[in-house]
Amino acid sequence: MNKNIVPQSTYVAALCLLTLVAGCVAPPPPPPRYVVVRPAPVYMSPLPPAAVAYSSPVVTPVISVYIDPPMVQPEPIAVSWAPPAMLVEVPPLSPFPTAVWTGGYWDWHDRWVWSAGRWMAPPQFGYGWVQPYYEHRDNAVLFVSGYWSAPGLRFVPPPLGMSFAFAAIGVGVVAGLAPIGPQGVFVPPPPGSRPGLIVPAPIGTPPAVVTSAPPVTNVGMRIQNTTISNSSNVTNNVTNNVTNKVTNTTNITNVANTRNFMVTAPAAATASGKPFEAAVPAAAHLAAALPPVMRLEAPVPASAKPVAAFMAGRAPVALPAAQMVRSAPAIGTPSAPSAASMQRPEPDRRQAAASPAASPETPRMSRVSDDRIEAAKQANVQQAAQQPPQQPAPSLSRPAPANKGALQPGAASHPQRPPERFAERAAPPNRQAARPSPGGHPAVRPKPERRKE
Secondary structure: OOOOOOOHHHHHHHHHHHHHHHHHOOOOOOOOOOOOOOOOOOOOOOOOOOOOOOOOOOOOOEOEEOEEOOOOOOOOEEEOOOOOOOOEOOOOOOOOOOOEEEOOEEEEOOOEEEEOOEEEOOOOOOOEEEOOEEEEEOOEEEEEOOEEEOOOOOOOOOOOOOOOOEOOOOOOOOOOOOOEOOOEEEEOOOOOOOOOEOEEOOOOOOHHHHOOOOOEOOOOOEEEEEEEEEEEEEEEEEEEOOOOEEEEEEEEEEEEEEEEEEEEEOOOOEOOOOOEEEEEEOOHHHHHOOOOOOEEEOOOOOOOOOEEOOOOOOOOOOOOOOEOOEEEOOOOOOOOOOHHHHOOOOOOHHHHHHOHHHOOOOOOOOOOOHHHHHHHHHHHHHHHHHOOOOOOOOOOOOOOOOOOOOOOOOOOOOOOOOOOOOOOOOOOOOHHHHOOOOOOOOOOOOOOOOOOO
């Protein structure tokens, strides 16, 4: 029998062992799973526009003329660039109550020219002045010049969707920048502002409203129409106890509605970097009279003869030569105007002290030194010693009643009888002396003596 033969039971045992070992082996791990965690979205507000470094504006020559305004609403004109910044023009006093301040804005005559302000009388009774109209539409400016409006007529803005041809430009004129700002009605920016900027405003806003505002370098200044109501109640009650007369005045309410324009600008829009807000009168002459921040004075027209208003299709009028603008830049706010424009020259106090007579003062505020007072007293004493003694001045008081029957110095020895008409005013006789003695005349009766209660 062969000893190398393995029994069958051994194969079965080995097979069972392999089966057990194979069942104890762990399965391979699953592939790793990667989870991507995304951060929550962060919403950031848009950054304001970058501030432009402000520099003093370049003062260019300006054509200044008086324009004869039309008596009807003119046709709108389309211009490819925005009007320049406003100029300062302080109106004089009104020559008569019905005068209207016209002009003081940028008009179109083959280029932007300055329509100088002046006081004018309405051409006919009831006519009113209509302010110029500026509108930013389709990257252009629709302009309507100021004019006289008949009673009962209102301004009609250019309708939407209507096409306009651009106005012709004069020979040698260089176009400026297109309007920078939102679409809609606007007025030119304050004096010294960045070229091309516009200021949104309601229809009928006088352009002079912005002359007292600080210059702007970015978009953001706006004008809103406001109305301020001022009311006051007055009640007067007067009682007279002597005549028992009572006078009562009922309440009197005076209501005055003042129309103003509110000019606002954020800090990012102004050249000074400070926010601005001010209420400006709606009247053009009052708004133009406010102290400006940037003083760029409009030149006075070389000729007092007005030129005709611009009309499309008409031959251009001859314009005078351009004039230089007097500038006095003073960047700030109206609350702190320039010292040169607001400060008044003070008198020299040292010179006034050396010569007090040279600076007249009111008697209540004048002061006299002690030396002058003593000198005046001594002069009065010396003058009184040199003059002869004078009789005392008669007293202005009423003299006490005296007996007119007494003897007067230098008169007759017998007493004078007072006239009949002065008998009642004569002093009453002494009651003790007038009382008759027991043996007196029987016809004379003594007066009864009054007793004091």
